[in-house]
Amino acid sequence: MIENRVYNFSAGPSILPDEVLLSARENLLNYEGSGMSVMEMSHRSKVYDKIINDAFDHLRKVMSIPDNYKILFLQGGATGMFAAIPLNISKTGVADYIITGNFANNAYKEAKKYMKDVRVAGSTESENFTRIPSQDELTLNPAADYVHICQNNTIFGTAWHTLPETGSVPLVADLSSCILSEPVDVSKYGIIYAGVQKNMAPAGFAVVIVRDDLIGNPQPICPKIWDFGKQAEKNSMLNTPPTWSIYICKLVLEWIMSIGGLEELKKRNEKKAALLYDYLDSQSFYKAQAKKESRSMMNVTFRTGDDELDKKFVAASVEAGFTNLKGHRLVGGMRASIYNAMPYEGVEALVDFMKKFAREQA
Amino acid sequence: MIENRVYNFSAGPSILPDEVLLSARENLLNYEGSGMSVMEMSHRSKVYDKIINDAFDHLRKVMSIPDNYKILFLQGGATGMFAAIPLNISKTGVADYIITGNFANNAYKEAKKYMKDVRVAGSTESENFTRIPSQDELTLNPAADYVHICQNNTIFGTAWHTLPETGSVPLVADLSSCILSEPVDVSKYGIIYAGVQKNMAPAGFAVVIVRDDLIGNPQPICPKIWDFGKQAEKNSMLNTPPTWSIYICKLVLEWIMSIGGLEELKKRNEKKAALLYDYLDSQSFYKAQAKKESRSMMNVTFRTGDDELDKKFVAASVEAGFTNLKGHRLVGGMRASIYNAMPYEGVEALVDFMKKFAREQA
Structure with a gap:
């Protein structure tokens, strides 16, 4: 609804709902x-x-x-x-x-x-x-x-x-x-x-x-x-x-x-997280950081395995209109925080971008 | 500049400049x-x-x-x-x-x-x-x-x-x-x-x-x-x-x-406080609470000397578009907080209202 919004993956402070x-x-x-x-x-x-x-x-x-x-x-x-x-x-x-x-x-x-x-x-x-x-x-x-x-x-x-x-x-x-x-x-x-x-x-x-x-x-x-x-x-x-x-x-x-409470948010959040984790698990260019059984639905950490390539990814992501995808200095790599207010479309756009970036490095 | 503003004399949180x-x-x-x-x-x-x-x-x-x-x-x-x-x-x-x-x-x-x-x-x-x-x-x-x-x-x-x-x-x-x-x-x-x-x-x-x-x-x-x-x-x-x-x-x-810093604010605040204190000192319906040599430029406390009349004043002030003139419960009476963002016109309007209220009780 709001024009010219970036997809803000900040770990916090973080994205708020447009309606708010x-x-x-x-x-x-x-x-x-x-x-x-x-x-x-x-x-x-x-x-x-x-x-x-x-x-x-x-x-x-x-x-x-x-x-x-x-x-x-x-x-x-x-x-x-x-x-x-x-x-x-x-x-x-x-x-x-x-x-x-x-x-x-x-x-x-x-x-x-x-x-x-x-x-x-x-x-x-x-x-x-x-x-x-x-x-x-x-x-x-x-x-x-x-x-x-x-x-x-x-x-x-x-x-x-x-x-x-x-x-x-x-x-x-x-x-x-x-x-x-x-x-x-x-x-x-x-x-x-x-x-x-x-x-x-x-x-x-x-x-x-x-x-x-x-x-x-x-x-x-x-x-x-x-x-x-x-x-x-x-x-x-x-x-x-x-x-x-x-x-x-x-x-x-x-x-x-207004959107149906925490049950509805859980569904939305599971769907967003699944989109990203399923992609991560389906390929080998990026590696998910957290062990499967312990993965967060809110903060998804991943890396390419090459620090220079990670940096290149982060720089390219900013160019493409995503912000705050750089991982915390204690972990390195990338982190996508997909809190309640992040729309499904934001995660879709991120996955599309990740696929494109991976192809370009081949 | 902003329409339909009340004169907000709150002791805090309090009025902010229109520009802000x-x-x-x-x-x-x-x-x-x-x-x-x-x-x-x-x-x-x-x-x-x-x-x-x-x-x-x-x-x-x-x-x-x-x-x-x-x-x-x-x-x-x-x-x-x-x-x-x-x-x-x-x-x-x-x-x-x-x-x-x-x-x-x-x-x-x-x-x-x-x-x-x-x-x-x-x-x-x-x-x-x-x-x-x-x-x-x-x-x-x-x-x-x-x-x-x-x-x-x-x-x-x-x-x-x-x-x-x-x-x-x-x-x-x-x-x-x-x-x-x-x-x-x-x-x-x-x-x-x-x-x-x-x-x-x-x-x-x-x-x-x-x-x-x-x-x-x-x-x-x-x-x-x-x-x-x-x-x-x-x-x-x-x-x-x-x-x-x-x-x-x-x-x-x-x-x-943008308005000239603290020197300018001091001038404005002195002028606002003088308007209110000079009026308080010029009449006997209201009594200033603080001793002259210790008066605050920001918070002006006064009372009529009659608790019921004080209540009537506060109620009438709200009707007239002023807010938060009720004194703190520890002191009673009235308090006008005239912080930086309160315009001179707000204090003028208050003094006019005070005069009118006093006349009406005569």
């Missing part, structure tokens, strides 16, 4: 007759109150979040939450972290500042994080306060398709790059958190979905703005929230509801 | 031929890199920030910085806080979590914060790591017009509601910080202007995203920054440069 951008532009100067932009609104005003409450309500509905979970919108991104989680839910100072990539590892390192015994309960680092460990590779501590995973590894292009069995130990999961891509059973988690800048909203906050029993015993050194209990009590407005990002999040959630 | 909103709308779908919205851009892209660097450069120029100060854009707002400051610059665990209102007090309470001896070095609480203490009312500790003030007290409508003499002890100041309203001599401060949602940008981050010698010795429990040294090293992009708010900040700074 058009609505934001339409209302930018004067939101629903309020006489002001959402950017200018007091967060204590009635009109803004409806915006933030709609965002909370929509998210609860779209993700089928049970009543015994609170939803929080907190500043600091997922990296902020790497600290906020141990600061809120450490009881005995013991936690298990499963290392499946860079962000899982960053979360682990940050947690060590706030807990006395943070263990690595599994890692695929020796295989350059090309897969998710299986249950029998994990050494989980039944006395841990929680088990932490990064459910989708943006950089490496892998995802947990079956959650680890943690028994009665709460599972805490970073869903930054897969939240809202398909339905999840929230009741299996103690905490779900996510930086919003992939599938939810422009960069600016993290969403935290936290089970009630994990709220209310923060460490004394927990910064006030990250106190889950205090923020829950204040509807995430203990201090001024990032009002614009939350507004766009509301619009994104309305777009999701 | 128009530019944001113009470029919302496709920023400068990039084929995408700024909301969708990778923070690691060249086009976004120019945006954030322009914002840093403009701010340094507009505020004449000396080379030995770093500028940081950090998430968490000023309330986040209440924690981040002691977490970064505490050396001996001793600090002086001067309490001139609610936010100064919140900063003090948060600092006590991270330092062993945080003292109140002065307070005007017994006078309901209607004025700023004088130098001889302060009991400053020459061995403190720093002295903290809130330079403009949004809720109470007071401001420091002469900074406290702190000798060799660094002065740390929260300028949330007065930054960019007039020139300041940055070299007098160890740290200036501010939530951006009044004079700088839509809510979403805090700016921190910090002298080099105060960087580099954070407490071990300092969250990574608030580590001044690490963020300075990474150009405030250690994790994904709030890209849209920073973009609007750049536009606001360009607007400030």
